[in-house]
Amino acid sequence: MAEFNPKDIIKPENLVYRKSKVLTDNVMHYCPGCGHGTAHRTLAEVIEEEELQSRTIGITPVGCSVLMYNYLDIDMQEAAHGRAPALATAVKRLMPDRFVFTYQGDGDLAAIGTAETIHTCNRGENILILFVNNGIYGMTGGQMAPTTLLGMKSSTSPYGRDAATMGSPVKMADLVALLPGTCYVTRQSVHTAAGVRKLKKALKKAVEYQNKNMGTCFIEVVSNCPSNWKMTPVAANKWMEENMFPAYPLGDIKVPAGE
Amino acid sequence: MEKELKLMKGNEAIAEAAIRYGADGYFGYPITPQSEILEYLMEADPEKSTGMVVLQAESEVAAINMVYGGAACGKKVMTSSSSPGISLKQEGITYIAGAELPCLIVNVVRGGPGLGTIQPAQSDYFQAVKGGGHGDYHLIVLAPASVQEMADFVGLGFDLAFKYRNPAMILSDGAIGQMMEKVELMPYQKRSEDLPSWATTGKPETRERNIITSLDLDPNAQEKFNQKLIQKYREIEEKETRYEEFQTEDADFIFVAYGTSARICQKAVQLAREEGIKVGLLRPVTLFPFPKRRLNQLADKVKVMMAVEMSAGQMVEDVMLSVNGKTKVCHYGRMGGMIPTPDEVVENLKQIIKGE
Amino acid sequence: MTEEIIIAGFGGQGVLSMGKIMAYSGVMQDMEVSWMPSYGPEMRGGTANVIVILSDERISSPIIRKFDTAIILNQQSMDKFEDTVKPGGILIYDSNGITRHPERGDIAIYRIDAAEEASKMKMQKVFNMIVLGGFMKVKSILKMDNVVKGLKKSLPERYHNLIPMNEEAIKRGMEIVMKVN
Numbered sequence: 001m002a003e004f005n006p007k008d009i010i011k012p013e014n015l016v017y018r019k020s021k022v023l024t025d026n027v028m029h030y031c032p033g034c035g036h037g038t039a040h041r042t043l044a045e046v047i048e049e050e051e052l053q054s055r056t057i058g059i060t061p062v063g064c065s066v067l068m069y070n071y072l073d074i075d076m077q078e079a080a081h082g083r084a085p086a087l088a089t090a091v092k093r094l095m096p097d098r099f100v101f102t103y104q105g106d107g108d109l110a111a112i113g114t115a116e117t118i119h120t121c122n123r124g125e126n127i128l129i130l131f132v133n134n135g136i137y138g139m140t141g142g143q144m145a146p147t148t149l150l151g152m153k154s155s156t157s158p159y160g161r162d163a164a165t166m167g168s169p170v171k172m173a174d175l176v177a178l179l180p181g182t183c184y185v186t187r188q189s190v191h192t193a194a195g196v197r198k199l200k201k202a203l204k205k206a207v208e209y210q211n212k213n214m215g216t217c218f219i220e221v222v223s224n225c226p227s228n229w230k231m232t233p234v235a236a237n238k239w240m241e242e243n244m245f246p247a248y249p250l251g252d253i254k255v256p257a258g259e
Numbered sequence: 260m261e262k263e264l265k266l267m268k269g270n271e272a273i274a275e276a277a278i279r280y281g282a283d284g285y286f287g288y289p290i291t292p293q294s295e296i297l298e299y300l301m302e303a304d305p306e307k308s309t310g311m312v313v314l315q316a317e318s319e320v321a322a323i324n325m326v327y328g329g330a331a332c333g334k335k336v337m338t339s340s341s342s343p344g345i346s347l348k349q350e351g352i353t354y355i356a357g358a359e360l361p362c363l364i365v366n367v368v369r370g371g372p373g374l375g376t377i378q379p380a381q382s383d384y385f386q387a388v389k390g391g392g393h394g395d396y397h398l399i400v401l402a403p404a405s406v407q408e409m410a411d412f413v414g415l416g417f418d419l420a421f422k423y424r425n426p427a428m429i430l431s432d433g434a435i436g437q438m439m440e441k442v443e444l445m446p447y448q449k450r451s452e453d454l455p456s457w458a459t460t461g462k463p464e465t466r467e468r469n470i471i472t473s474l475d476l477d478p479n480a481q482e483k484f485n486q487k488l489i490q491k492y493r494e495i496e497e498k499e500t501r502y503e504e505f506q507t508e509d510a511d512f513i514f515v516a517y518g519t520s521a522r523i524c525q526k527a528v529q530l531a532r533e534e535g536i537k538v539g540l541l542r543p544v545t546l547f548p549f550p551k552r553r554l555n556q557l558a559d560k561v562k563v564m565m566a567v568e569m570s571a572g573q574m575v576e577d578v579m580l581s582v583n584g585k586t587k588v589c590h591y592g593r594m595g596g597m598i599p600t601p602d603e604v605v606e607n608l609k610q611i612i613k614g615e
Numbered sequence: 616m617t618e619e620i621i622i623a624g625f626g627g628q629g630v631l632s633m634g635k636i637m638a639y640s641g642v643m644q645d646m647e648v649s650w651m652p653s654y655g656p657e658m659r660g661g662t663a664n665v666i667v668i669l670s671d672e673r674i675s676s677p678i679i680r681k682f683d684t685a686i687i688l689n690q691q692s693m694d695k696f697e698d699t700v701k702p703g704g705i706l707i708y709d710s711n712g713i714t715r716h717p718e719r720g721d722i723a724i725y726r727i728d729a730a731e732e733a734s735k736m737k738m739q740k741v742f743n744m745i746v747l748g749g750f751m752k753v754k755s756i757l758k759m760d761n762v763v764k765g766l767k768k769s770l771p772e773r774y775h776n777l778i779p780m781n782e783e784a785i786k787r788g789m790e791i792v793m794k795v796n
Binding site: 053054055056057059066067069072073074075076077078079080083086087088089090091093094095098115116118119 | 283284286312314316317318320321322324325326327328329331332334336350351354358459460461462463464468469470471472473474
């Protein structure tokens with residue numbers, strides 16, 4: 001038998017997957033099993049496939065994805081906590097032909113940035129808000145988020161979230177869907193290949209709608225946090241399916257008329 | 260070209276000057292006594308004429324962050340507010356300073372603390388010149404003393420902001436914002452399409468990606484950045500200090516006052532000189548950088564320097580630092596929206612002289 | 616020449632706009648001017664006042680407490696501003712609603728029953744122009760043709776058809792103003 005040489009199989013016709021050129025070579029700092037990396041990659045692929053790299057301006061949040069600008073090879077702005085939609089509003093108004101998105105976590109978007117989120121959607125700014133909801137503050141070490149489930153334990157709800165004193169989980173996608181300014185509101189996931197494919201489809205729709213100036217697109221990715229949920233990646237995904245999805249059901253909440 | 264003379268409120272002059280200068284965007288939120296800026300711009304609707312974007316934000320916080328986003332695209336963007344609103348904007352301002360972005364912020368100051376009054380005050384001096392938000396930084400601070408300067412400093416503020424990649428502030432007050440005077444307006448300039456090379460405009464193949472951020476998790480790198488900022492501030496102090504002098508040549512006493520107080524002190528100088536008191540006025544036009552060197556020179560030959568401010572005594576501390584003990588420094592101020600009269604200022608000076 | 620004027624009355628009486636027209640008229644005759652309003656939540660019915668300075672020189676302080684002329688249109692303003700007129704200065708007032716008439720002997724006091732006249736002429740809207748006419752008669756600083764130019768500058772074009780009515784009111788004010796002391 002001839003000796004195996006990897007070069008023999010590294011050929012264009014054998015390519016099954018390659019890293020998007022919109023992703024940099026920097027090693028991501030995310031924990032094993034975290035959904036952020038997959039969400040970044042999916043977005044990068046859409047930017048590449050839609051040939052948006054030269055006209056994309058992205059706004060990163062404060063939270064685990066604060067360093068997102070290290071991973072995507074596009075022009076990016078780092079916002080203060082919760083303020084990304086305000087930055088994006090000005091960017092899009094001043095440069096209407098650019099593709100503009102924010103990438104925000106649940107603390108950023110649904111707690112400190114609630115006003116910016118609601119009013120940006122209400123004005124129907126032609127931007128994409130990509131919202132990654134894992135029900136917890138990741139970067140600061142697992143504190144309760146506005147989207148933390150009832151009974152769920154965190155470092156600031158050590159006995160479980162109690163609706164009577166801590167309120168109930170905020171369903172941001174349902175909230176912004178009520179506003180006339182949003183044209184497309186959907187909930188997706190990145191924990192399975194099928195989920196990623198659906199997210200990609202949703203992102204491409206958001207690009208199309210933004211090109212047509214149809215209003216705000218709001219895509220929520222229901223995700224996990226193995227480290228702060230204190231679970232293995234596999235267990236975290238299972239827990240997410242069993243607990244997060246019933247509270248935050250996947251699928252379209254609002255689609256443009258006629259779609 | 261025939262000069263265009265108008266009678267305008269200070270607030271209106273700022274708005275009109277922004278359109279004529281070719282500003283790209285204004286993001287604001289109503290608050291007395293400066294709401295005329297947003298109202299004037301909404302009525303003028305410059306998006307149709309020059310393409311300038313005007314937007315009423317949901318809060319001062321959102322407005323300053325819109326400025327951040329626009330400035331990060333290399334656009335000439337501005338916001339305005341009054342004291343309580345400027346406090347809210349401090350978060351955005353420190354991020355803008357930390358990201359080294361040029362922009363223009365207007366503060367039409369009212370009395371504080373808290374909700375305070377809606378009447379004119381100069382009690383936001385510390386906040387404006389010492390930074391205002393967290394971290395080591397400075398704004399370039401311009402203090403107009405007339406409606407004409409409200410208009411002129413829009414262009415000057417933007418020019419300095421872009422020259423140094425640093426936020427600039429016009430520190431005005433309710434009196435100058437609300438009063439009307441003659442103002443000569445510059446002709447309309449076309450908005451510039453050229454954007455700086457550092458701006459986030461979409462990454463072409465030909466350059467590396469541009470990142471606008473104020474974050475550095477490595478303390479060594481952050482300290483280097485802090486040192487770079489300090490270098491910049493030293494250069495600004497060296498090159499951009501502006502002030503005006505009024506009858507200081509033979510003066511035994513000197514008022515130091517900016518903005519509305521400087522106007523009052525100018526009258527006080529006239530009144531005092533009618534009584535034979537040789538007093539002059541130094542009016543800082545830039546509050547950061549502060550005319551330290553000139554005050555230090557003047558300290559050699561005057562008996563007393565009296566800072567006159569509509570505050571409990573804020574700028575007086577910079578006067579003291581400037582003269583470094585060479586001469587006596589005192590303060591006269593009114594607060595809470597009260598404005599000193601020229602007679603009152605002269606009376607106070609006489610008391611000081613008596614006590615000498 | 617520097618003329619320092621306070622105009623004071625109720626919000627809605629046209630105090631601020633009268634000051635504005637005076638300032639604009641000053642601009643028209645190449646003077647330096649400043650217009651410094653009291654501002655606040657008072658709209659219709661509250662008190663309003665404005666300091667107008669007309670001068671041949673650069674104006675130093677726009678905020679002063681002593682005036683060459685006080686134009687007073689209600690009792691609260693009378694109480695507040697009668698004493699701020701410089702000795703030898705002028706006080707012009709509308710007696711409508713005045714319960715305590717001015718008493719100072721060291722100033723010239725003029726009365727103008729502008730409210731009554733405006734209602735007689737069915738021109739309540741130009742009440743303040745009647746008062747302005749009174750001022751122009753007493754102090755010959757502002758010239759009629761410059762006031763008309765000032766009106767043109769300060770009124771939006773759609774109101775320019777009202778300028779003749781304003782002119783008429785000013786002329787009426789010149790006729791009815793009378794010296795009291």
